[in-house]
Every structure is written in C-alpha cells, then in structure tokens.
Amino acid sequence: MDLTETAETAAFRAEARAWLADHVPSSPLPSLETREGFAAHRAWEARLHADRWSVVSWPEEYGGRGVDLVHWLVFEEEYWAAGAPGRVSQNGISLLAPTLLDHATAEQRARVLPPMASGEVIWAQAWSEPEAGSDLASLTSRAVRTEGGWLLSGQKTWSSRAAFADRAFGIFRTGPDTPKPHQGLTYLMFDLRAPGVTVRPIGRLDGKPAFAEIFLDEVFVPDQDVIGEPGQGWRIAMSTTGNERGLTLRSPGRFLAAAGRLTALWHAQGEPADTALRDRVADAVVGARAYELFTWAAAARFAAGGAAGAESSLNKVFWSEYDIALHETALDLLGADAERADGEWAEPWIFSLAGPVYAGTNEIQRDIIAERLLGLPKGRR
Amino acid sequence: MRFLPTDEQSDFARTLRSLLGSAQVPAVVRAWSDGEHGPGHELRSRLAATGLFALAAPEAYEGAGLLAPELSLGFVELGRAGMPGPVVESAAVSVLLSELGDEALAKRFLPGLVAGEAWATLTLPGGSGGGPYALDADAAAHCFAVSDAGELRLAAPGEVLRSTDPARRLSRPAAAGGELLAAGPAVTRAAAVTGRWARLLTAAQCLGVGEALLARTVGYVKQRTQFGAPIGSFQAVKHRLADTLLALEFARPLLWAAALSTAPGDVAAAKLRCGEAAYRAAMTALRLHGAVGYTEELDLSLWLRKARPLRDAWGTPSACRAEVLRPVTPG
Incomplete structure (x- = not known):
C-alpha cells in the first residue's frame, strides 16, 4: 500500500505543469457549448496536440505518449489545477477511442485516431x-x-x-x-x-x-x-462502457480543482459560525479526496491486470452526485450572488445537474451495482 | 505507487478473518454484554498470537514497530467480526507509551499488551480527540488517563455506565488520585498522536462493521420472499443497498491513505466517511430486515448497536469535519 510518486512520474508531472503554465489561456475561452466557443476549443485541442498533450495515454503512433493510467491521472490533475479549458473532443476521446483501440482494424485506427487527437475531427x-x-x-x-x-x-x-x-x-x-x-x-x-x-x-x-x-x-x-x-454492436459498445471509461470520463483532477476553488471561497467569505455550511465544504473536500484515492486504487488494480466492469457504475454515481453537492454548496456560500448567470459557479452548477442522467442514469447504475456487485436477483425495472 | 494492500498485508487480514470467522464471536459478544469477560479474554490471547497487538509497539518492547496500515487492516477484521472489548483503547495505550519514550513505563506495560495478556483502556484530553469515558474499564487491567494539564495517571475507573450497545461499558475515571506515571509537554504531545491512532483504528473498525451489516443484509434480501419474489429483486431495496456499498467503497481508500500518513486531516476524513458509512449500513440493514431486524435475538443486533457509538467515538462527524477544514477555516 503506497502513495508515493516515482521520480519518473514526478518529472512527468513537472513537465506537464510547466507546459500548462506557459500555454493555458490567461482568460477563459467562450463556452464550448456555443459555436464561437466550439471553434476556440478546437484550436486549443490543436495546441495541446502540437506538443502531444491531447491524448497522453494513446500509443505514440496516433499522437499520444503511450503512458499508463497513473500518468494520465497525473496529467489530468495538473490540467484542471491549471484552469485549462474544457475538452471539446472528450466524447470521441473517452467513448469512441477506447472502442477503436479494442475493436477496430489497424486501417480504421490509423485513419480515425490522429485527426481526433488533433481536434481536426470532433x-x-x-x-x-x-x-x-x-x-x-x-x-x-x-x-x-x-x-x-x-x-x-x-x-x-x-x-x-x-x-x-x-x-x-x-x-x-x-x-x-x-x-x-x-x-x-x-x-x-x-x-x-x-x-x-x-x-x-x-x-x-x-x-x-x-x-x-x-x-x-x-x-x-x-x-x-x-x-x-x-x-x-451491443457487445462492442458495452465492452468499453464498463472498462476504462468509468475512470476516464471524469478524472479526479477535475473535482480536486473544484474542491480547491470551493475551499478558497469558504476561506474568503465563509462565516465560521455557520457550521452547517462548513460541514458541506468539508464534505466536498473529503469527497474529492475519496474519489481521487478510489481512482488510484482502481488504477493499481488495472495495472495488476484487473478489469473494472461494474465498478465503473460506483464511480459514475459517486462523481455525478458529488458534483451537484459541490456546486450547490458554492451557491449557498455566494448567497444573493448565486443567481447571477455570469458568476463563476452558475454555469458549472447547471451543467452538474445533467450528471445523474447522462452516461447511463444513476437509477440504471444502481441496478447494475446491486445486480452485478452485490449479486441481487434481476427484477422488473 | 501501488495503492492496494500488498499480498502480505492481504494475507494478514485473511488470517485474522478466518480466525475470527471460526471463533463464534457473536456468543463472545453476548457473554461480554452479560459481564462475562472470560471468552473475550481468551479471544484476545488468540488475536495476540497473530501479531496484531505487536503492530502498535516498537521492536525494542516485543513489538513489530508502529505499523498503521497493517494495524488498520486488522481492525477492519475486528469490526467485521463484531469483536467486543477495548480493542482500540488497548492499541492506543500501546501507542501512547511508545510515543512517550519513557523506558521504564514502556518496559512495564508494552510487552504485556503486545502479548495480549490484558486489556487496557484510556481517556485523553478533549483536544486530542477523546471523550470523557473510558471504554470497558471494568474488563481492563489498567485504566490510563491523560489530563488537560498533561498528567498521565493510572486512574480508578469509577462508576460503570451502560451504553446503547450493551457490549460497551462506559466509565468516567477519577479526576485525581491514582499513580502518576508521567507529566509535562511530552505527555500532551504523545496524547495528540495517540488520539489520531485511536481515531484511525475506530475508522477501520467502522468499515468492518459496515461491511458485515451489508453482507448480512444482502444475504437476507436474497432469501426473504414477498409478493412471490425475493425482496432483493425490488428496485427500492436494491438502490438502498447500492448506496450502502457506494459509501463503504469510497470510505475504504480514505482509510488506507490515513493509515499511510496518520496526518490529522487524513485521519479525520477517514473517520468521517467510515463512521457515516457504517451507520448508514446499519440503518439500511435495520430497514430491510423488517421487524426481525428490530430484535435482540437476531445476531444482526450486535453490529447494529455498535454502528452509532463507533461513528461518534474518538471524533464525532462534526469534530472530524472541523479538523478537515482547520487549515482553511476563516478566522
């Protein structure tokens, strides 16, 4: 049982951090959910790709660095801590690419993956x-x-x-x-x-x-x-939903960064006597840490040849409900300003509300957890 | 970095699990609740033979060094089995005497604790995470008390009070009198470390209690039939159990990380989540067993009654949350 980073991993972390410090846009890009923002984020994907940071875990021939899951997690931690833009290519990278790597022909991989890595095809x-x-x-x-x-x-x-x-x-x-x-x-x-x-x-x-x-x-x-x-098609699609996707759709780095911002908000304008809010900030801090550590353990299991399977359902329920609780806590700290649409927390809060629905509703995930991890009998949904 | 128990650590946990699994612990707990400590003492000796108590003492005094990860994995098994007695407190006394570095005291008490010759219990100042009560002082050979002023005494246990868990007995050690063993800032420092270890091991025990409750409940809902189907096939039942598993699975890595660092924030986070997960497992178990879950006869009650006191012992959820945020709480 060990949480110490190797010198090699630490060097990779330092390299990522230095690159991000030099390249992350100083002011946020327009929302990637708009036409203008989409184009700006596509350009950012090209920038990442130029220095081989867009898909670090892919084989080098497709634009990656061929690094393992631990390095990917480290990169993600640095990426979100640096306040880097959202990933407009994420659905291709986290849903389609693992399927291609497992099931496609060499010709398909060579044709589809490189332009996905560069943002040329989204x-x-x-x-x-x-x-x-x-x-x-x-x-x-x-x-x-x-x-x-x-x-x-x-x-x-x-x-x-x-x-x-x-x-x-x-x-x-x-x-x-x-x-x-x-x-x-x-x-x-x-x-x-x-x-x-x-x-x-x-x-x-x-x-x-x-x-x-x-x-x-x-x-x-x-x-x-x-x-x-x-x-x-069903077997192929499902083989990657239960695989690394559970781990790679939402990296812990994202929530560690958000919990850090929430903690800063609490420090700046929290009322120490308001222990109800304090408790929720603490829960957000602990939740991000729990999610990070859960992921390190999962990465160690993968490295030992284990498969994630239905465990990715635990992961999905956890992060999606955690994300809402974190953002609601931020809104409560903001008081009257929570309502302002231009606030730092408003848009991510609304986005978080979709989490329990997309990527398989949490109700379906709980069925999977109960049936496949606890061995309970199937029943009518 | 490999954030999983090593094969050796897993083997140790398995050894304890199999020892406890065949030790008929429920009968030991029921005897303990009736004030018959004999079977509990006997089980303590058998646990000592696995090397469990050596994990909280330095090698100079028959220990294996203070090994929090191994000890924590062991305490998960104690929780899973429902082991009664001042297990956390005995280990905490061992840590206290190890940390204090007083050779005479260490020689006097540590080898006996390592060998499992007796139980010990203790209270620590509030600032170290302790409460006012010593657990199971009536069954312990020694009751230690550290005062706010940094005095370590062997205290008279005082009147025994009942807990909501009949297998736990509480007493308030006498504030004065008893043999003075040590005093000064070193005692206060050692008490702070000890409080963290007690909190960590209670978290581990909680995780084991929660896992036992979940396993028993899953077993029950698979065989209990209503409306012509096992109740475990109903979505309302499934989702409660899924949430229970979720809470336990995300508490476990916090426990491991806390055992690696024993840092105050890490230990508080682990205690918070393990304690809450165990209590949640208890509430789910109670609900899903229906009326039979509300009986003393069913062995389930032995874990049900432990979940709440353990959630609060050595750091309530509120105290743990405050600890997590201590560095960033606005002044």
Missing part, C-alpha cells in the same frame, strides 16, 4: 433515441445493406455538441428480426454533414444550443466505417 455520440433511453437496446434506427456499405435511417437524440461536431458514432439495427433486442445491432461511424443528415439543435437548461437531435434519411455509410462485425 466526434458526437449518437446513442439515445426518442423511444430508447435507459432501455437503449430497444432502439429502432436502422442500417440497411446497400452496395459497398449501409443506408442509415431513423432518429437519434440528446447528442451533445452534434450541432457543431463533424462526425458521430452509434449503434444501429441491422438485423430487424432477432429474438432479443440487443442482437442485430451494428456499431458504425457517420459524417454529420453527409447527404440525408439533418441536425436540429435543442436549447438546453443552461441556454446553450449544443444539444441536438439527428434525423437520418438513407445516409450512406461505407463498409470501412463499421466497427467490428455487423450484428455485434
């Missing part, structure tokens, strides 16, 4: 449909065989930043008459500007237009953009 996810949310396997958007590829038709929705993104990935029904709903699905990638694609932005609770629904009308997808075997 990816949106296309999982949910109007009638298929938590019950994702009931999806009905279909891909029909045509010469040299597939024709996509149907509707996807709740696709973050699809209004500005370049390409999307998702699963589609290719075998309509299978006995079980999660059979006959195929994982594929498509161009959001291809003929037959209509993207309609949906205003979100935070007023940003970055959410979207995607209408597909016989959109051609060449065979080279199918990942894995047709009909295996």
Whole structure:
C-alpha cells in the first residue's frame, strides 16, 4: 500500500505543469457549448496536440505518449489545477477511442485516431433515441445493406455538441428480426454533414444550443466505417462502457480543482459560525479526496491486470452526485450572488445537474451495482 | 505507487478473518454484554498470537514497530467480526507509551499488551480527540488517563455506565488520585498522536462493521420472499443497498491513505466517511430486515448497536469535519 510518486512520474508531472503554465489561456475561452466557443476549443485541442498533450495515454503512433493510467491521472490533475479549458473532443476521446483501440482494424485506427487527437475531427455520440433511453437496446434506427456499405435511417437524440461536431458514432439495427433486442445491432461511424443528415439543435437548461437531435434519411455509410462485425454492436459498445471509461470520463483532477476553488471561497467569505455550511465544504473536500484515492486504487488494480466492469457504475454515481453537492454548496456560500448567470459557479452548477442522467442514469447504475456487485436477483425495472 | 494492500498485508487480514470467522464471536459478544469477560479474554490471547497487538509497539518492547496500515487492516477484521472489548483503547495505550519514550513505563506495560495478556483502556484530553469515558474499564487491567494539564495517571475507573450497545461499558475515571506515571509537554504531545491512532483504528473498525451489516443484509434480501419474489429483486431495496456499498467503497481508500500518513486531516476524513458509512449500513440493514431486524435475538443486533457509538467515538462527524477544514477555516 503506497502513495508515493516515482521520480519518473514526478518529472512527468513537472513537465506537464510547466507546459500548462506557459500555454493555458490567461482568460477563459467562450463556452464550448456555443459555436464561437466550439471553434476556440478546437484550436486549443490543436495546441495541446502540437506538443502531444491531447491524448497522453494513446500509443505514440496516433499522437499520444503511450503512458499508463497513473500518468494520465497525473496529467489530468495538473490540467484542471491549471484552469485549462474544457475538452471539446472528450466524447470521441473517452467513448469512441477506447472502442477503436479494442475493436477496430489497424486501417480504421490509423485513419480515425490522429485527426481526433488533433481536434481536426470532433466526434458526437449518437446513442439515445426518442423511444430508447435507459432501455437503449430497444432502439429502432436502422442500417440497411446497400452496395459497398449501409443506408442509415431513423432518429437519434440528446447528442451533445452534434450541432457543431463533424462526425458521430452509434449503434444501429441491422438485423430487424432477432429474438432479443440487443442482437442485430451494428456499431458504425457517420459524417454529420453527409447527404440525408439533418441536425436540429435543442436549447438546453443552461441556454446553450449544443444539444441536438439527428434525423437520418438513407445516409450512406461505407463498409470501412463499421466497427467490428455487423450484428455485434451491443457487445462492442458495452465492452468499453464498463472498462476504462468509468475512470476516464471524469478524472479526479477535475473535482480536486473544484474542491480547491470551493475551499478558497469558504476561506474568503465563509462565516465560521455557520457550521452547517462548513460541514458541506468539508464534505466536498473529503469527497474529492475519496474519489481521487478510489481512482488510484482502481488504477493499481488495472495495472495488476484487473478489469473494472461494474465498478465503473460506483464511480459514475459517486462523481455525478458529488458534483451537484459541490456546486450547490458554492451557491449557498455566494448567497444573493448565486443567481447571477455570469458568476463563476452558475454555469458549472447547471451543467452538474445533467450528471445523474447522462452516461447511463444513476437509477440504471444502481441496478447494475446491486445486480452485478452485490449479486441481487434481476427484477422488473 | 501501488495503492492496494500488498499480498502480505492481504494475507494478514485473511488470517485474522478466518480466525475470527471460526471463533463464534457473536456468543463472545453476548457473554461480554452479560459481564462475562472470560471468552473475550481468551479471544484476545488468540488475536495476540497473530501479531496484531505487536503492530502498535516498537521492536525494542516485543513489538513489530508502529505499523498503521497493517494495524488498520486488522481492525477492519475486528469490526467485521463484531469483536467486543477495548480493542482500540488497548492499541492506543500501546501507542501512547511508545510515543512517550519513557523506558521504564514502556518496559512495564508494552510487552504485556503486545502479548495480549490484558486489556487496557484510556481517556485523553478533549483536544486530542477523546471523550470523557473510558471504554470497558471494568474488563481492563489498567485504566490510563491523560489530563488537560498533561498528567498521565493510572486512574480508578469509577462508576460503570451502560451504553446503547450493551457490549460497551462506559466509565468516567477519577479526576485525581491514582499513580502518576508521567507529566509535562511530552505527555500532551504523545496524547495528540495517540488520539489520531485511536481515531484511525475506530475508522477501520467502522468499515468492518459496515461491511458485515451489508453482507448480512444482502444475504437476507436474497432469501426473504414477498409478493412471490425475493425482496432483493425490488428496485427500492436494491438502490438502498447500492448506496450502502457506494459509501463503504469510497470510505475504504480514505482509510488506507490515513493509515499511510496518520496526518490529522487524513485521519479525520477517514473517520468521517467510515463512521457515516457504517451507520448508514446499519440503518439500511435495520430497514430491510423488517421487524426481525428490530430484535435482540437476531445476531444482526450486535453490529447494529455498535454502528452509532463507533461513528461518534474518538471524533464525532462534526469534530472530524472541523479538523478537515482547520487549515482553511476563516478566522
């Protein structure tokens, strides 16, 4: 049991810190959930990539540094502590890339990963449909065989930043008459500007237009953009949801930085006699530390060859509910100023409210925890 | 950096777990509650044979050095088994005498504590995280008391009071009298370190108690059938248990980190989360067992009744939260 950093890891940390100190924009970029901000964040991705900081854990041939999870966690800690911009490429990097690394052909990886690393191609996810949310396997958007590829038709929705993104990935029904709903699905990638694609932005609770629904009308997808075997889409998609994604979607560095800002706010304007608020600030500090340490332990298990599996559900419930509690505490410390939309905490608070819903609702995650980690019997949802 | 117990540490925990698993601890707890300390004393000797108590004493006095990580993993097992007695307090006395560095005192008491010859208990000044009561002084061979003024005495235990957990007995050591063992700033300093260790080991015990409560409850909801289905298949039941597991799983790494550093903030964070997770596990266990959970007959009660006192012993949640924020609390 050990928490000491090796000299090599410490040197990597120092290198990351120095680079970030030199390059992080001095004033925040416009929100990445707007057209203008999206472009600014795309340029930032290129900047990161130029010095090979955009995807440190990827193999070097795709633009990474080939470092392990511990180094990635260290980089993330430094990244968020430096107040660096949000990652506009995160859905591609944390959802699609692990799938490609596990299931795609060498040709696909060589073609798709480098422009993802540089921000030249930014990816949106296309999982949910109007009638298929938590019950994702009931999806009905279909891909029909045509010469040299597939024709996509149907509707996807709740696709973050699809209004500005370049390409999307998702699963589609290719075998309509299978006995079980999660059979006959195929994982594929498509161009959001291809003929037959209509993207309609949906205003979100935070007023940003970055959410979207995607209408597909016989959109051609060449065979080279199918990942894995047709009909295996469900297995392929799920194999990475329970894998490192649980760890890499929200790094501890992000919450350590936020807890640090909250602590500074408490120090600056907290009322020592208000122990109710003090307790919540303490809980935020302890929660960020717990999440960090939980992740170090998980990283050690990965290094020893263990798999995360359903444990990523513990992770997801924890960070999403922690994030809301942290931001609510900040708002309570701010008092009347909490309401100001231009405040430092307002936008992240509204964003935090979506956490228990996206990436698999927390209700579904709790079912997974109970059934797969505690061994409780399946029942009606 | 490998933030997981080593194979050796895991083996040690497994050894304790299997020893305690076959020791019929529930019967020991029930006897202890009735004031029959014999079976508890006997189990203490068997625990000492594993080297558990040696982990809180220096090598010069038959110990293994003060090894907080190993000791903490051991105390998780004591909690899981529901072990009665002043286990934390005996280890804390051992730490106190080790820290004090008084050779005569160390020689007089430490080898006996390491060998598991007797229990000891203690109270520390409020500033060191202690409360007014010595635990199980009626079963301990020695009751130590450190005063606010930095005097360490062997105190008369005083009148025994009942706890909400019948397996715990409280007494307020006499404020004056008894043999004066040491005095001065060194005592106060040693008491501060001791308070942190007591808090750490209580956190470990809490984690074990919480895990035992969760395991028993999961077992129960799988076999208890209502409406033609195991109640564990109902979402309302599943989600309570998922939340219980969540709290325990995120408390555990805090305990490990606290054991590595024994720093005040780390120890307070571990105690806060382990204590809250155990109490939450108790409330979930009570609810999901239904009426039978509210009975003394069911062994579940032995852990249920421990969860609340342990959550508060050696640092209430409020005291721990204050400690976590001490460096940044506005003045």
